[in-house]
Amino acid sequence: MKKLKPTRWEIMAAIISHEIKDGEVMFLGMSTGGITMLLHTYVPGVGLALARRTHAPNCAITSTDSPDMERILGDNIKVISDANIYLGEIDIGLSSCAQVDKYGNQNIVCIGGYHKPSVRLIGPILQPTHLAYFRREIIAIDHEPRNFVDKVDFISGVGHQDLGSKSRERIGLPGTGPCMIMTNLCVFDFPKETRMATLKWIYPGVSVDEVKEKTGFVHHYIPSRVPEAPLPTQEEIRLIREELDPDAVLLPR
Amino acid sequence: MPELKEKLCSMAEAAKLVKDGSTICLVGRTARANHPMAFVYELVRQRVKNLTIIAVNNGLSIDLLCGAGCVKRVETSCVGLEEFGLASNFRRAVESGEVEVAEYPEDLVIPRFYATAHGLPFYPVRGLFGTDILKYNEDIKEGISPIDKKPYSALPPAKPDWVVMHAPIGDTKGNVLFFIGAGYSPVWELEATRCTRNNIITVERIVPHDQISRYIPTQFKRSYLPTIPEFRTRVIVEAPFGSHPTSLTGVTEADNEFIGMYAKAGRARLKGNAKFWKNFLDKYVYGCQTHMDYLELVGAEKLAKLRDVGGDLI
Numbered sequence: 001m002k003k004l005k006p007t008r009w010e011i012m013a014a015i016i017s018h019e020i021k022d023g024e025v026m027f028l029g030m031s032t033g034g035i036t037m038l039l040h041t042y043v044p045g046v047g048l049a050l051a052r053r054t055h056a057p058n059c060a061i062t063s064t065d066s067p068d069m070e071r072i073l074g075d076n077i078k079v080i081s082d083a084n085i086y087l088g089e090i091d092i093g094l095s096s097c098a099q100v101d102k103y104g105n106q107n108i109v110c111i112g113g114y115h116k117p118s119v120r121l122i123g124p125i126l127q128p129t130h131l132a133y134f135r136r137e138i139i140a141i142d143h144e145p146r147n148f149v150d151k152v153d154f155i156s157g158v159g160h161q162d163l164g165s166k167s168r169e170r171i172g173l174p175g176t177g178p179c180m181i182m183t184n185l186c187v188f189d190f191p192k193e194t195r196m197a198t199l200k201w202i203y204p205g206v207s208v209d210e211v212k213e214k215t216g217f218v219h220h221y222i223p224s225r226v227p228e229a230p231l232p233t234q235e236e237i238r239l240i241r242e243e244l245d246p247d248a249v250l251l252p253r
Numbered sequence: 254m255p256e257l258k259e260k261l262c263s264m265a266e267a268a269k270l271v272k273d274g275s276t277i278c279l280v281g282r283t284a285r286a287n288h289p290m291a292f293v294y295e296l297v298r299q300r301v302k303n304l305t306i307i308a309v310n311n312g313l314s315i316d317l318l319c320g321a322g323c324v325k326r327v328e329t330s331c332v333g334l335e336e337f338g339l340a341s342n343f344r345r346a347v348e349s350g351e352v353e354v355a356e357y358p359e360d361l362v363i364p365r366f367y368a369t370a371h372g373l374p375f376y377p378v379r380g381l382f383g384t385d386i387l388k389y390n391e392d393i394k395e396g397i398s399p400i401d402k403k404p405y406s407a408l409p410p411a412k413p414d415w416v417v418m419h420a421p422i423g424d425t426k427g428n429v430l431f432f433i434g435a436g437y438s439p440v441w442e443l444e445a446t447r448c449t450r451n452n453i454i455t456v457e458r459i460v461p462h463d464q465i466s467r468y469i470p471t472q473f474k475r476s477y478l479p480t481i482p483e484f485r486t487r488v489i490v491e492a493p494f495g496s497h498p499t500s501l502t503g504v505t506e507a508d509n510e511f512i513g514m515y516a517k518a519g520r521a522r523l524k525g526n527a528k529f530w531k532n533f534l535d536k537y538v539y540g541c542q543t544h545m546d547y548l549e550l551v552g553a554e555k556l557a558k559l560r561d562v563g564g565d566l567i
Contacts, residue, residue: 034336085360086380109356110347114389120354122340122346124334124386125310128358132380156356158383171382172404 004237009043009251010202012182013240014137015201015230016047019180022056024091025083027134028064029126037066039140039184040096042250045069049076049244050236062090067251068205076188076244085133088174092222093134095127096141102197102217104178104190106131107152108141114154124156131157136179143183167195178236186211187229188221196221201229260427264544268295270488271415274325276305278411280442281499284312284335287442289419291495291544292350292424292455297321298538307411309362309441313499313512320519324352326434328411330359334516342517342530347468356386363441366409369448375407382406383544403422405426414485416445416452417497421504423456424465427486432503443480450485455492457504473534491546494556502546505559 006014020026040065051059053076060078063068070079083089083162097106098121108127112118130137130185135159139252141147159178162169168177181188181197185206188197201212208226215222232240245251270564271277281288293314295303302320306315309377310331318324320342322356332343357365361378363431366508377398388394394407423429431443446452454455460468495501513532522530522543548556 108314109385114385116350117348120339121308122343123329123354124356124384125331126359128384128386129360129380132382155383155385161383168383172379173382179420211320 001054002129004234006232007194007253008184009038009046010040010232010237010240011203011229011239012043012184013046013050013237013251015043015182015187015229017050017054017056017236018230019138020048020056020059020092021053023058024056024090025060025062025089026094027062027083027085027090027130028094029096033143035184036096038251039142039182040094041066042069044138045073045077045093046240046250048242050239052076052078053239054236055245061186062091072247072249073244084205085129088135090134093137095130095137097147097157097159099147099149100141100181100197101141101149101154101159102221103161103195104139104161104181104197104205105152105155105156106159106232107154109154109156111153113137125214127157131159131177132173134174134175136176139178141181141183142244143185143211143214145216146212148214150217160190183237185214186226190211199223199226202226203229204231256405259425260483260486260489261425261459262490263478264291264295264455264490265299265424266351266419267455267490268299268301268444268487269312269452271296273300273301274303275301275413275414275464276307278413278445279311279314279417279507280302280306280416280445281308281314281496282442283310283331284333284337284340285499286497287501288312288314288496289417289455290317290361290497290499291316291547292419292453292490293317293540294547296323296545297340297534298322298541299420307365307445310359311497312340315517316519317344319343319352320522320530321352321538324327326353326355328355328357328361328362330357334512337512337516337522341516345523353391355392356396357390357408358386362411363444365408365411366444368408368449369412370444373410375409377405379405384528397557409457411445413445413449414451416449417455418442418446418452418481419455419492419501421457421501422460422465422468423454423458423481423486423489424462424483425489426462427454427481428462429456429481429486429487429489430456430465430468431480431558446481446485451487452481452485453488453490454481454486455490457491457493457501459489459560461519492560494551495544496516496557497548497559500561504559504561507553508559511555
């Protein structure tokens with residue numbers, strides 16, 4: 001049988017699937033369409049379905065904001081309501097933003113100064129609460145230089161501070177903050193020692209130079225040698241293509 | 254026993270209650286669900302100025318009021334048009350400094366109404382530490398809890414002069430019912446109506462007072478939520494398709510074609526071409542004397558298509 005080659009979206013869905021432990025509850029935020037919808041709703045939705053079909057049959061999602069996705073994934077996802085955010089009942093959140101910095105602070109409020117900004121964005125929505133209370137957060141974002149800045153113009157989602165691993169606890173936030181920035185090129189994580197975004201994996205066909213070029217924050221968080229992201233197994237690819245998203249409506253092929 | 258007061262009035266009379274400089278809470282959710290648009294259009298027609306608007310999360314109604322120069326301040330978590338992009342009129346107004354914003358996360362707008370409804374001086378929360386919301390929203394104060402000796406942020410109670418809501422059905426005395434739609438119930442928004450008796454309610458249909466009770470059980474197999482009791486309703490107005498172009502859960506769908514046209518006009522103005530936006534206001538707002546004139550413009554064919562009949566009707 002011919003070996004199946006995963007698409008970039010399938011690689012990302014599998015990374016999210018592997019991040020989810022059995023019994024965990026995921027929360028997707030509001031999406032606006034286009035690539036945000038793909039990164040921030042469809043990829044994690046398929047990731048959750050994949051986790052349920054493989055190693056985490058009891059994981060669930062609180063809502064998806066996408067009736068289309070719920071219809072396509074059907075019983076492969078489980079939607080629950082009434083998880084208590086404030087008592088840590090959400091394990092993994094997904095958020096996107098206009099700016100993220102090296103500590104994982106996020107901004108969806110404004111570009112430029114707060115008063116008379118150069119661009120007024122939509123506003124904080126639920127992002128402050130995601131980053132305060134969810135046990136961990138995956139930041140899913142389009143990889144453009146303007147999205148990766150040294151310092152965000154407005155902190156609407158709190159990342160890690162420059163105090164290391166205890167910084168969030170010290171300011172009184174119960175969640176552990178961002179665990180991953182996932183883009184269409186690569187994945188950053190936040191190692192315990194520094195809590196600074198560090199390039200962890202690149203997808204096949206992406207070079208470290210391309211990531212450097214498209215990452216607006218300081219490059220020394222990018223090691224010289226970065227491994228390729230772990231690829232989904234043949235069975236995982238088959239599940240996505242034959243059972244979860246047979247018509248490629250969610251993840252373009 | 255004196256007869257209960259009739260609350261029915263015209264849209265123009267209802268909108269006249271809102272004076273320049275008032276604070277109003279616009280009930281509605283996300284960019285285009287359940288906004289009291291017919292009322293909002295009438296506010297624009299009456300050229301109300303310097304409004305402060307409180308909303309959970311919003312899009313179309315705040316953007317329109319910003320675009321017509323009616324707004325001084327907005328207190329909410331979000332103003333956007335979803336797949337139609339940023340809310341251009343709101344953007345222009347905030348970027349120019351004409352409108353100021355008090356930022357609140359989506360889940361911390363309704364607690365401000367709890368505080369008011371429970372007669373509390375503030376509502377304590379602990380999810381804002383480290384955000385710039387604390388830096389720029391001067392109405393949120395820091396405190397130390399006398400119980401556990403740890404810090405909290407104190408949200409100010411919401412004190413709207415008026416709460417405005419569009420609902421499916423009500424009676425002439427101001428009792429109002431809502432559908433509980435699939436995946437949606439207006440419980441958040443109803444908290445806003447509980448903090449005041451100054452509720453301005455527009456409904457798709459007015460029924461006589463002695464008939465509203467028959468809608469309370471599941472007459473059409475849909476669940477109705479008895480929402481606003483008559484004593485909390487100041488006035489009630491009949492406005493069929495009164496949420497157009499936004500949706501009304503279980504009744505009408507959003508008119509995405511219209512919203513696309515609207516978003517385009519706002520974007521053109523943001524880019525310096527004010528003509529399209531002026532044309533929009535002249536045609537759909539100032540050019541209509543009443544809500545019925547507006548519906549005529551939108552057209553029967555379009556409105557018929559927006560009817561949501563996919564529910565559980567017998």
